[in-house]
Amino acid sequence: MVGLSQHIVTGVKPLVLKLGRRFYHLLERLNLPVKAWEWPASPSRVPELLREGQWVGMIYLDIVEFQLTEQVYGSLYCQQVLGILDRLVKKQINALLEPYSLLETRRWGDDLVIYFHSFSQSPPAPLDLSRLAERVKESLGTELNLRCSHLIPTALNFHVGYSVVRPTRENFEKALYNAYKEAVLVAKSQLDAREVKRRQQFTELLLNKNIRMVYQPILALDSGQIIGYEALCRGPENSFFASPLNLFGYAEKTNQLYALEKVAREKALAGLAGDLAGYRLFLNISPHVVHDPSFRADEIRAYMDQVGAAPERVVFEITERTSIEDFRTFRQSLEYYRQHGFKVAVDDAGSGYSSLQAIAELQPDYIKIDLSLIRDIDKNPTKRILVETFLTFAEKTGSQIIAEGIENSDEMACLRKIGIPLGQGFFLARPSYPPPAVYMEAARMLEENTGTGTATARQRSRLGRMIPVGSISQAVTTIDTRTVTREVVDFFTHYPQVEGVAVLDEEKQPVGLVMRDKLFNQLGTQFGFAIYTERPISLVMDCQPLAVEHDTPVEVVSQVAMARSDHKVYDSIIVTKNRSYHGLVSVRQLLDAITSIQVEAARFANPLTGLPGNRQIEAELLNRLSGEQPFSVIYSDLDHFKGFNDRYGFERGDQAIKLTATIISEQVARHGRPDDLVGHIGGDDFIVVTRPEVSEEICRKIIETFDQKVPELYDPEDRERGYIDTKDRQDRPVRLPLMTISLALIDCHPGQYTNPEELARTSAELKKYAKSKEGSVFVKERRRRST
Template sequence: MSNLGAKLSRWARKLHVPLNSKDAATDPRIPELLREGRWIGMIYFDLVDFELTEQIYGTLYCRQVLTALDELINERVEELLAPHRVLEISRRGDDLVVYFHATNSPPPSGPELSRTAEQLRERLGNELSARCKHLIPTGLNFHVGFSLIEPDDDTRENAERALYKAYKEAVLVAKNQVDALEMERRRDFTDLLMNEAIHMVYQPILRMDSGRIIGYEALCRGPANSFFTSPLNLFGYAEKTNHLYALERIARKKALAGLIELSGAMLFLNINPKVVHDPTFRADEIRDHLHELGTTPDRVVFEITERTGIEDFRSFRQSLEYYRQHGFKVAVDDAGAGYSSLQAVAELQPDFIKIDQSLIRDIDQNAIKRILVETFLTFGEKTGGRIIAEEIETADELATLQGLGVPFGQGFFLALPAYPPPPVDVAAARLMKENDTQSVRDRNSRLGRIVPVGGISQGVTTMNIHTVTKDVVDFFTGHPQVEGVAVLGDDHRPAGLIMRDKLFNQLGTQFGFAVYTERPIYLVMDPQALIVENDTPVEVVSQLAMARPDHKVYDSIIVTKNGIYHGLVSVRQLLDAITGIQVEAARFANPLTGLPGNRLIEEELLSRLGGGQPFSVIYTDLDHFKGFNDRYGFERGDQAIKMTASILTEQVSRLGRPDDLVGHIGGDDFIVVTRPEVSEAICRGVIEAFDERVPELYDPEDRKRGYINSRDRQDRPVRLPLMTVSLALIDCHPGHYQSPEELSRIAAGLKKYAKSMEGSVFVKERRHRPS
């Protein structure tokens, strides 16, 4: 059955539908209107290439588009059709039908109906594109058809048949437009292939530690201001019309031609998995072409896209091996985006693994994403796959990725795609050099309080430096569960470390037992063992332990307190502790911002209240947030909350110290725990940054007015100014406060007072409280 026939068949099964009426009690059904001799107008809409759009962008995004379409139609059609009255709006998939009527007006003429349909198509298409630009950046449009049912004897006798005929007529009008558009599009695409009317732009891939460019990704662009400008449309249409091989050949030739301008850097070349079946995609021919350009295959990386198109990974891997033998490298794109990407990494064993933007976006605010990226880093180290973070768009994302140790990066924040191949953005390059990798790692990987290594150390039996080796052997033999012991000097300070397996291996050599068993243990101990103070965070100890030479990575760590032996920590204990911290942090972090939630906040406050040291808490609340959320919806509301979390984290990182805490109580309520000497500076920094960035969240017209139209709790219209932030600051000295609940009560009063003032403000508790 044709697409048109299928649409008509579906519609024929749906004739009697209740009217979309505000007053269902007085509004008759559409067939009844026809039987009464009234005219009915019908306008049919069909989203252009929606099936292709779904293939390119995915079902989830397209469902959100249809939801936005429903909202738009319900909000705007009645106004746009005035003075006609909308009787019913029905949608099936991306097909939409609007029925309308005017009681005291004659039916519109054919030209009038055509103009009305065209105006609706243009207005609704533009507004839907604007609402969905974050989902489908290439824009959306409609095919439109129309028909009119005028009263006559046949209509009165069989209203349902008249409706069906009118629907067929409206679809055929739209269908004629589709055919004309498709013919024009096919001509344009044929001309594009014949004239090779595409061009390449190049985006740098660089080392995150130095900012040095190691490669460029070649990105294809179609003719400007056309349907094929977007590479998604371009390659999607090529695959739809079975011209993928031809288009890929042209793109490959033009991308390789740019190698001479890349100053020795690698070229990352996107290939669809299906291209391996193209007989012209031959490694020897590409190699010979590179030779003519004066370069070699090891500068070319085939970047595998569309992994869902790989039907047989084993066969595809064998095909790639043929190219690897000629010196080409392989990268897997969008790792972490779904099961197919992970399967591609496992099956293809790429030289480069490009982490999908879904894991990079807002990674500075999401602890789970950081843990997942750390997992990829570990995997890459073990398999030889070098990690590239894609789509880096903010300074915070860059800093976090540097802190995690991601070796390579790419994104708009670092450099925009361009031709000729562009350098790295000057500001981004300077920022990379300024970032202190270690401090950034500590700042962003911690969700709760720092756990000192002394808390997990064990007081294992020690040996004196003069103990003979034979006694140590006897000890290990009698205590098989002990992996290592610390060797102490006469002053009880650590002198070295003995690990069971290394001692036995050394004594097992030809003369080892005879030479060492009766001699002091210091002759066979490791005098350069890793020694840390008991208050060192376990995260830092883990980094130091993993940085040791390979033959020492699994040795125990000696823990001291003021230089005196305190205990031993095995690598297993260390990893278990870190895993526990990460799991607990993930369990009790706020899912939206990744910041510590109420459980961790309460533990921090209890610890500070019982610690005997002064500290400050800053309770943060957004003003006019509810009206903003009602006006723009939950998604924009979430953006406001995440922006606030980012501002608080930035200011505390800039002015506070590593053990300060930024927590998310819930909704638009946050808390900061810091030191009294910097608390007011943090408040001022938060207010300044918030007032500067909050206008970005508003539509241009609301931003220009300085307010939004909303309704109060009594449903009365009100004007709400742009959001501001209110902060309640409490300096806590030993003995002044007894519980987190008491602090919360004091803060509630302060916030209420702050919210009574105009603009962003902070209010400080200044009442004297006896100890």
């Protein structure tokens, strides 16, 4: 008995010889063994009918263990059996197939394929087809055994399979091949009637492009603005294929993933001219699809040109349904699409074994953090650390992080605190059509906190204000609008270290920018040199360069510069002072300054919580005390922390400190102001520098959240009792209640305090008074000091 792969090939190759060589080459690439037979020379009507849009039925018969029968009884007897089978088929098959008509039969060895059709009848349903095949099997089997009993005394049985070849005008060889494979699988009892029906439904789904697209928004978490939509594919409603897991899983199972993704791409891209106008489109593709001949960047771009959409608006989202075996080749394939302007994202980062390698190898424009890391990130410090690591990596490689699967307000608040720039999830909006707006609750929360940023972002912004962009700018030679282009070329030639020059008007105000590389590229075109060399530089300059005031923080300038379109992102930035030219800053200088700020911040941050340490706290207080604006300082201290630390150990004590840091940071992020400071003085002592109008609300929210979350740090039996048994400083047994938090709030008016030490002394008195009260409390300094 030949193997399954050999059945497929030996059953199809003779047909291939009649249908053309393309299919034969396909089989050769499969490296399957081909058995030599004497093939009939008559032409097949099947391809003609398929091209005309007609269906063709197929019944496959295979004599069970015929190879063994041949070894036992000899090839002479078995050849006679096959001859009798041919005569039986010729005599009986027309009657057995009614109400359908026989097209032709093909036999290769003990494999028999019967093709049938009807111009007036629809193709049989899977159950009817099964019954028809069984009828053919039973009738031929019974008659064959009667006529062959004198040759072979043992009973002969058939495997029977069946399938329907759907009409197609293209690639009918592939349709025949898939139908044959399906029939063989049925014959080997690997497919039942229900599965055959499902295969037919999926084939019709692809043929009629009967899928629907839904869209889920991707938001900028700092502003709440929708920057794009992810296109998601769904099958017909109320069907097995309505679920994307079933839809794509079945496509992969039946080797039709290319076909499904092609239909999905066409439907998703069609939205760029309508519902998605102005937004980025995130399009899921499997890694292997880059090898699909129908997935061509030039064709996709040509289609987008027709609908007036730029390739930069399309982001190919690489999923991990299949692993990437050869990253070098895959990266080269992706580069072809990038050259046409398309962007790349890596999906589900952190969920699969190859996701980190994919990020490192592919250097994507976007990194989508898997929802498994986002789920309960507000409650899981380890997840926060992992996501912060991804963010740091992204910032250093020029990628943008998208947090997937945001399902509640706490997760979103935590992600904003960390500094994650983009997000999507059910809390923001579920996938639907037409593309949805952001849900009201999420929109309200984002609107209320717009401008406050996150704890990490605020910390960077505050540190960035210590270095105004004007301090790192260089007074590079300028030119005016009447300067001849040839002179600018000569200038760049003599000063190769200069990347760009500003163009000024008569009032010395910047009106344009000329970058060396762009100028030379423009002049290097076929007629560029002849057209522009002797003409004013104003004809080739960038008339809308990025210009900022000299006192703008370098961090703010960096964010604005990186938000420019791709072809401008590395252009120099013009720095002005009272709108007059002050100097130029290159992107390299800007990034060097940001790096220095971050390194400096890391040096003096508290190692346990990552919050600013005493040096930064002192600098902030001195800056506030020397200013003319009132501010508030909140000092916090944990009650009964030492007893907790002694009872549970230092590791649990560190958890309590980190939990306190998280609670304070989150509440300041939600209710504070962009320039607020959260610092870690040391141990269980923290400080908040904020504005008087929000200070009391911050205190109340810190206490409320602390009392809610701190019991989770205790063992269940201690939490249930509401106290722990430990020892005091004199080693005497003592019973301590659960930890509480005491806050000392001081409003500081201009000139009221002269140095941080005075504030510290006042806060020490207030904290002592607060700790004398039961439970979590905050006390406020009511005395007004004379100025």
